[in-house]
Amino acid sequence: MSHARAREPLVGRLVVVGLGLIGGSFAKGLRERGLCREVVGFDLDSQSRQLAVELGVVDRCAETLEEACREADVIQLAVPILAMERLLEALAAFDLGDAVLTDVGSAKGNVVRCAKHLCERMQARFVPGHPIAGSEQSGVTAAKGSLFRRHKVILTPLAHTDPSALALIDSLWRALDADVEHMEVEHHDEVLAATSHLPHLLAFGLVDSLARRHENLEIFRYAAGGFRDFTRIAGSDPVMWHDIFLANREAVLRTLDTFRGDLDALRAAVDQGDGHQLLGVFTRARAAREHFSKILARRAYVDVMHSNDLIFLANPGGKLSGELRVPGDKSISHRSIMLGSLADGVTEVDGFLEGEDALATIQAFRDMGVVIEGPNQGRVTVHGVGLHGLQPPPGPLYLGNSGTSMRLLSGLLAAQPFDTTLTGDASLSKRPMNRVAKPLREMGAVIETAAEGRPPLVIRGGQRLSGMHYDMPMASAQVKSCLLLAGLYAAGETSITEPAPTRDHTERMLQGFGYPVAVEGRTARVQSGHRLSATQIEVPADISSAAFFLVAASIAEGSELLLRHVGINPTRTGVIDILRLMGADIALENPREVGGEPVADLRVRSAPLKGIDIPEALVPLAIDEFPVLFVAAACAEGRTVLRGAEELRVKESDRIQVMADGLQTLGVSAIPTPDGIVIEGGAIGGGEVWAHGDHRIAMSFSVASLRAQSSIRIHDCANVATSFPNFLALARQAGMRVAEEGNS
Numbered sequence: 001m002s003h004a005r006a007r008e009p010l011v012g013r014l015v016v017v018g019l020g021l022i023g024g025s026f027a028k029g030l031r032e033r034g035l036c037r038e039v040v041g042f043d044l045d046s047q048s049r050q051l052a053v054e055l056g057v058v059d060r061c062a063e064t065l066e067e068a069c070r071e072a073d074v075i076q077l078a079v080p081i082l083a084m085e086r087l088l089e090a091l092a093a094f095d096l097g098d099a100v101l102t103d104v105g106s107a108k109g110n111v112v113r114c115a116k117h118l119c120e121r122m123q124a125r126f127v128p129g130h131p132i133a134g135s136e137q138s139g140v141t142a143a144k145g146s147l148f149r150r151h152k153v154i155l156t157p158l159a160h161t162d163p164s165a166l167a168l169i170d171s172l173w174r175a176l177d178a179d180v181e182h183m184e185v186e187h188h189d190e191v192l193a194a195t196s197h198l199p200h201l202l203a204f205g206l207v208d209s210l211a212r213r214h215e216n217l218e219i220f221r222y223a224a225g226g227f228r229d230f231t232r233i234a235g236s237d238p239v240m241w242h243d244i245f246l247a248n249r250e251a252v253l254r255t256l257d258t259f260r261g262d263l264d265a266l267r268a269a270v271d272q273g274d275g276h277q278l279l280g281v282f283t284r285a286r287a288a289r290e291h292f293s294k295i296l297a298r299r300a301y302v303d304v305m306h307s308n309d310l311i312f313l314a315n316p317g318g319k320l321s322g323e324l325r326v327p328g329d330k331s332i333s334h335r336s337i338m339l340g341s342l343a344d345g346v347t348e349v350d351g352f353l354e355g356e357d358a359l360a361t362i363q364a365f366r367d368m369g370v371v372i373e374g375p376n377q378g379r380v381t382v383h384g385v386g387l388h389g390l391q392p393p394p395g396p397l398y399l400g401n402s403g404t405s406m407r408l409l410s411g412l413l414a415a416q417p418f419d420t421t422l423t424g425d426a427s428l429s430k431r432p433m434n435r436v437a438k439p440l441r442e443m444g445a446v447i448e449t450a451a452e453g454r455p456p457l458v459i460r461g462g463q464r465l466s467g468m469h470y471d472m473p474m475a476s477a478q479v480k481s482c483l484l485l486a487g488l489y490a491a492g493e494t495s496i497t498e499p500a501p502t503r504d505h506t507e508r509m510l511q512g513f514g515y516p517v518a519v520e521g522r523t524a525r526v527q528s529g530h531r532l533s534a535t536q537i538e539v540p541a542d543i544s545s546a547a548f549f550l551v552a553a554s555i556a557e558g559s560e561l562l563l564r565h566v567g568i569n570p571t572r573t574g575v576i577d578i579l580r581l582m583g584a585d586i587a588l589e590n591p592r593e594v595g596g597e598p599v600a601d602l603r604v605r606s607a608p609l610k611g612i613d614i615p616e617a618l619v620p621l622a623i624d625e626f627p628v629l630f631v632a633a634a635c636a637e638g639r640t641v642l643r644g645a646e647e648l649r650v651k652e653s654d655r656i657q658v659m660a661d662g663l664q665t666l667g668v669s670a671i672p673t674p675d676g677i678v679i680e681g682g683a684i685g686g687g688e689v690w691a692h693g694d695h696r697i698a699m700s701f702s703v704a705s706l707r708a709q710s711s712i713r714i715h716d717c718a719n720v721a722t723s724f725p726n727f728l729a730l731a732r733q734a735g736m737r738v739a740e741e742g743n744s
């Protein structure tokens with residue numbers, strides 16, 4: 001037996017009543033793993049009993065139910081749901097001692113009601129369960145010991161369920177490699193009615209409806225992939241499904257009625273030629289389907305950080321050559337969706353960053369009723385709804401790791417007629433939001449935060465905002481943009497003065513959408529009462545992503561690399577200025593302007609770097625590039641000192657501390673200060689460092705490997721996908737030796 005593993009038995013005698021696919025697979029799996037001293041089967045059908053023994057599903061079969069259950073430790077009831085009542089009645093008449101009972105029914109309310117036949121003591125030892133596994137095959141011949149591997153099993157214990165009985169059943173399913181979850185009975189029945197029962201009803205119903213038409217042969221002759229895929233489950237066991245619908249009647253009716261309403265709306269859209277409505281439903285469905293598939297494959301951004309530690313292994317050495325185009329600018333991508341959604345008309349975006357942060361913004365606007373097509377190879381089509389066209393979202397807006405989404409959205413949501421809740425992942429949930437909540441409240445917004453101004457944010461709709469002047473205490477483009485967006489709705493004028501210049505993409509893009517913005521020195525002003533008109537946007541490559549390669553090619557001897565179509569907005573080019581002050585050889589070629597943003601190709605050649613005192617004025621202009629600039633400093637001759645950069649402590653991680661820790665591990669002298677760091681250039685060793693879920697830290701240590709003496713293992717790298725999903729591929733193409741561990 002391929003699965004045979006010698007283990008201490010978890011139970012003495014297991015009895016499985018009902019030797020079909022599910023009961024048979026449970027028996028077989030536990031028997032193969034040696035987890036029961038004896039596995040006894042019972043089935044009303046004598047042929048199934050015989051086959052179960054012949055196929056090694058059970059050790060033996062009993063002739064009667066009573067004989068089967070004698071001295072059982074665990075009894076699994078794997079009979080059709082409607083047979084459960086009679087079976088439980090029969091069991092109630094026996095002395096089952098301390099046996100634990102469990103079942104596998106697809107609806108739980110009905111089974112729990114039937115269990116009332118049992119005496120109180122037995123009710124406490126009954127653990128209702130539902131393995132979400134199966135196939136169109138049925139019967140004991142289809143039983144497979146691995147059927148439940150990586151499948152969900154839902155247990156629905158009741159208040160009086162004995163915890164030790166629950167723990168035992170839980171451990172048996174886990175031993176079969178199932179993912180066990182516990183849930184309330186009613187919740188289970190609602191969820192399953194929607195996700196399993198309704199689709200089966202539709203599949204059976206559609207096939208029957210088509211088959212009954214007189215031209216059915218003609219129809220089925222042309223039924224290709226779509227029909228086959230949609231109706232696969234109509235091949236399931238009719239008796240079992242008839243049982244399920246009778247057993248889960250109420251929950252099925254509720255979900256069916258909701259769906260009927262939605263189907264009527266689709267019918268009306270087809271009838272009225274309402275393409276916008278159809279496109280809305282289809283694009284939302286497609287995005288949701290992709291998201292669910294990721295959840296099912298455990299790749300969704302929601303759980304990546306918690307479920308697995310993605311490790312990058314960066315091997316020492318290498319030099320960079322060739323040409324590459326890094327993905328689209330993150331800041332501009334976010335804003336293209338936000339302003340495109342609030343515009344009148346259809347906005348086409350090219351070069352959009354298909355990273356998780358920007359996708360979170362798309363999802364938020366889809367949740368608020370905006371039809372957004374794509375992204376498809378960087379192209380996104382936003383069907384704007386106008387400044388007053390957003391709809392209340394169905395639930396909290398989940399923004400993943402994206403601080404930009406949360407801060408900018410809070411400005412425009414503060415002025416909507418509906419309430420919203422903004423949530424994020426573990427890192428975003430720690431980031432300060434008072435910097436936006438406080439000035440928004442001064443404008444009349446009603447916003448609640450968790451302790452110390454952290455997310456989630458609950459924003460109360462229906463407030464009248466008034467314009468105001470705000471002197472920003474910190475240089476933050478997110479705060480400035482948040483207030484400008486609120487200003488589109490606030491009575492009168494909203495003006496913001498920043499202590500130092502920060503990225504001005506919001507101001508530029510508002511103007512690109514035809515919305516007047518007055519910029520004088522460090523003050524930007526907007527007035528409400530104007531409109532945004534849809535436009536075309538070309539997103540340049542992100543200089544913050546290009547920065548990794550600017551440093552990489554500078555520090556790896558013999559490198560020459562061309563980075564194409566990089567955005568060189570003067571509020572973003574601090575990284576080039578700082579690297580040049582350190583001695584880097586970076587040339588701007590073919591400078592041009594694309595859709596209101598300056599762009600150039602950057603040619604970088606390796607050069608000896610020297611340590612510098614980084615001018616404080618450059619800090620806001622290079623705010624996202626410091627992690628990789630610290631790597632440049634470690635490779636430079638002499639000391640580099642950074643001051644006035646306390647903002648780095650509240651990014652996706654505390655970038656001063658996390659980089660100092662990692663660099664010290666690699667043998668570099670890196671001393672953190674409250675508002676910066678002091679780095680002495682020198683040799684870089686190898687070792688194990690942690691990115692703390694911060695994309696830019698992960699990529700910076702990958703770059704460090706070019707000058708390392710041995711490998712660098714970088715933990716917690718999954719969030720690289722938030723801003724630079726194809727980083728590893730581009731890095732390797734250019735000549736770096738970094739890969740996902742175990743995947744080189």
Ligand code: S3P
Nearest residue numbers: 331404475476477478479623624
């Ligand atoms: C951003 C502004 C900056 C930057 C962030 C993107 C933006 O944040 O770090 O990655 O798109 O406005 P702060 O405003 O907090 O400095």
